[in-house]
Amino acid sequence: MLGVVLAGVCAGLPVSAAHDGADDRRTGTSSAPYRFVAAPDIFNQDIGDVRGQVGWQPGDPNSWTPLFAQAYDTAPDGGPRFTDRPVGTQWEDTAYAAQLSPDVLLVSLDVFHVTRAHVRTEVVGGQLAWLQRVLADARSRGVPWVIVQGHVPVLTPVRIRNSSGLTLEDGERSPLWRTLSRYGVDLYLCGEVHDTSMRQAGGVTQIASGTPIYLRKASYLTADVYADRIDLTVHEFEGVRLSAHPIWQGSSRKTQGDIAYPTASSVVGTMTLTADGRAVAATGKLAPYPG
Numbered sequence: 001m002l003g004v005v006l007a008g009v010c011a012g013l014p015v016s017a018a019h020d021g022a023d024d025r026r027t028g029t030s031s032a033p034y035r036f037v038a039a040p041d042i043f044n045q046d047i048g049d050v051r052g053q054v055g056w057q058p059g060d061p062n063s064w065t066p067l068f069a070q071a072y073d074t075a076p077d078g079g080p081r082f083t084d085r086p087v088g089t090q091w092e093d094t095a096y097a098a099q100l101s102p103d104v105l106l107v108s109l110d111v112f113h114v115t116r117a118h119v120r121t122e123v124v125g126g127q128l129a130w131l132q133r134v135l136a137d138a139r140s141r142g143v144p145w146v147i148v149q150g151h152v153p154v155l156t157p158v159r160i161r162n163s164s165g166l167t168l169e170d171g172e173r174s175p176l177w178r179t180l181s182r183y184g185v186d187l188y189l190c191g192e193v194h195d196t197s198m199r200q201a202g203g204v205t206q207i208a209s210g211t212p213i214y215l216r217k218a219s220y221l222t223a224d225v226y227a228d229r230i231d232l233t234v235h236e237f238e239g240v241r242l243s244a245h246p247i248w249q250g251s252s253r254k255t256q257g258d259i260a261y262p263t264a265s266s267v268v269g270t271m272t273l274t275a276d277g278r279a280v281a282a283t284g285k286l287a288p289y290p291g
Contacts, residue, residue, distance in 0.1 A: 033224035033231070034101050038149075038189050038209060069093035084134065089126030090114060097134045104225055105143045107134055109150040109176075111168060121152050122169045123176040131176075135183035144275070145225055148180060149189040153208045157291035159195035162212040166192050172201050180204045187230070187273065189221075196221075196234050196269055196285035203277050207286070209234055214255040216241055219268075230273045234285060235265035 073093050075081045082096030094110035110127065113120045123131065131148075138146050154168040154177050168174050180188060181202030191210040196219070199206050211217035216239035224231040239259045247257040269286030271279050282288065 033226050034104060035222060035224050036100065036104070036106075038207075038221040038223070086127045086130035089130070091127045095127055095130075099143075103144045103227075105134075105138050105146045107131065107146070107148045109148060111150040111152050111176075120169060121166055122174065123150070123179075128175055128179065132179055132183070135179065135185065139183055144227070145187075145230065146183070146185045147187045147189065148185050150176075151190060152192045153190045153197075153206060154188065155199040155201055155206045158193055158197035158199065158208045158289060159285070160193045161195040162215060163192060163194045177202060177204070186277065187223075197289040198269075198271065198279065198282065198286045199289055200277070200279060205273055205277065205279060207232070211236060216256065216259050218261065220265075228275050232269075232271050232273065232286060233267055234269040236268050237261045237265045238263065 073081050073085075073096065080093070082098060084097040086092050086095055090113075091110040095108060097105065097107045100106050109123055109131065111121050111123055113122050113124055135146065150168075152166045152168050154171055154174060156167050156171060168176060171177065181204055185204050188204055188206045190206065190208045193208050194210045194212045196207070196209045198208075207221065209219060209221050211219040218237040218239060219235060221232060221234045239261045241256050242258040242260055243256075245257045247255050267284070269282075269284035271282035271286040273279055279286075279288065
């Protein structure tokens with residue numbers, strides 16, 4: 001799962017973030033950051049989890065994509081929640097771009113391509129063309145920070161915990177990663193693997209995060225965005241099952257509906273991403289993962 005929670009952002013999901021200063025982050029005139037929270041388990045599921053399981057086929061009844069689109073990408077009036085999306089493609093209801101602030105652009109991708117024969121993990125065709133237009137526009141407008149999120153990791157290896165370990169086809173050589181590198185994307189956030197790892201290639205930083213909530217674990221990542229850096233911290237919770245009442249799920253791995261998290265979260269990784277793409281002061285699971 002992956003989600004960015006806005007207030008204070010969720011893939012193929014709504015976002016959550018907080019702006020603690022009234023000034024423009026690009027001026028660097030305030031020490032108060034713009035904060036967003038990537039909450040893979042606590043808040044929402046991304047498009048990856050609602051499509052089904054490994055080996056999905058087109059038309060698989062385990063695919064909940066239409067319900068996902070209705071719940072997360074449709075406004076109360078029935079129209080699209082996000083106007084900037086790959087209209088006219090199979091991904092028009094499951095991918096979007098949102099300007100979280102004048103200085104932070106979030107692009108959420110659907111990394112699953114349904115073909116006549118099967119489902120491929122790739123960003124191609126109309127969605128890739130749309131992404132290139134969005135990133136080119138962000139560059140022309142001088143948006144300081146561009147963040148892209150998708151369900152599966154692109155760079156490997158990464159830590160894997162109770163997961164099928166799906167990754168993007170062709171990895172670093174894929175059209176997606178070449179596009180992110182070409183347009184100077186700062187950060188790629190992903191889930192799927194139920195654990196945290198950080199890798200870098202082509203000037204882009206990938207952070208995979210998450211925990212298997214059906215094992216009573218939960219996690220979230222905070223990102224405090226300044227003019228010259230993003231400070232990132234990953235927290236994990238250990239839960240306690242109060243009673244055996246699983247929630248409804250299509251999967252055989254049932255999440256218990258009666259879970260408590262009685263103790264505070266623990267920090268399992270920290271790092272700072274500089275404006276020129278360096279990962280500094282990286283600790284724990286956000287230290288470079290060698291595999």
